[in-house]
Amino acid sequence: MTIFNGKYTGNQRKIAIVVARFNSFVTEELLTGAQDGLVRHGVATADIDVAWVPGAFEIPTIAKQLAASGRYDGVITLGAVIRGETSHYDYVCGAVSRGVAEVGLATGVPTMFGVLTTDTVDQAINRAGVKSGNKGTDCALSVLEMIDLKRQLATV
Ligand SMILES: Nc1c(NC[C@H](O)[C@H](O)[C@H](O)CO)[nH]c(=O)[nH]c1=O
Ligand SMILES: CC(=O)[C@@H](O)COP(=O)(O)O
Numbered sequence: 001m002t003i004f005n006g007k008y009t010g011n012q013r014k015i016a017i018v019v020a021r022f023n024s025f026v027t028e029e030l031l032t033g034a035q036d037g038l039v040r041h042g043v044a045t046a047d048i049d050v051a052w053v054p055g056a057f058e059i060p061t062i063a064k065q066l067a068a069s070g071r072y073d074g075v076i077t078l079g080a081v082i083r084g085e086t087s088h089y090d091y092v093c094g095a096v097s098r099g100v101a102e103v104g105l106a107t108g109v110p111t112m113f114g115v116l117t118t119d120t121v122d123q124a125i126n127r128a129g130v131k132s133g134n135k136g137t138d139c140a141l142s143v144l145e146m147i148d149l150k151r152q153l154a155t156v
Contacts, residue, residue, distance in 0.1 A: 004152050013073045013147050014047045016066040020079035022055035029128035030078040030136035037140025056081050056115050057092050060099025067109040074143035078136055079115035080124045093117045110146035112139035
């Protein structure tokens with residue numbers, strides 16, 4: 001019986017991170033968490049590229065370009081969409097979640113959804129390195145697992 005568990009294979013892994021500048025007091029913490037998680041699991045800092053976009057709505061466009069470039073083994077997307085007074089929140093969340101999912105499906109490059117979608121600022125802060133962990137770090141571990149899993153499966 002073969003168990004595929006995405007265990008680290010020790011090969012080089014090049015990662016692109018697409019991060020939104022909107023709510024940067026949160027997204028900068030997500031980025032730090034993602035970078036820290038990657039480096040702690042053997043990714044060289046020279047193999048991590050970061051692209052800043054204005055807001056979460058712009059993430060899929062750049063994530064698609066980077067994933068399709070063939071230069072990266074995985075992509076992490078980071079953002080913080082915090083509900084305001086209008087329905088704009090719903091449209092932004094819907095667009096970015098569908099867009100990021102489509103990038104991974106269209107390119108085959110593991111593309112992690114690290115965009116917080118919260119009702120309050122506190123909920124976002126807590127998920128960017130405070131009481132509820134760091135979604136950026138979570139995405140770092142997940143993208144490495146997916147990269148190694150794809151490499152394992154490619155050998156069968
Ligand atoms: N309200 C939030 C936004 N809004 C901006 C959009 O993402 C987009 O940049 C704009 O509509 C121009 O296309 N973005 C976030 O990342 N977080 C928010 O809470
Ligand atoms: C998520 C958003 O787009 C939101 O922050 C915008 O705020 P508002 O709905 O009050 O215009």
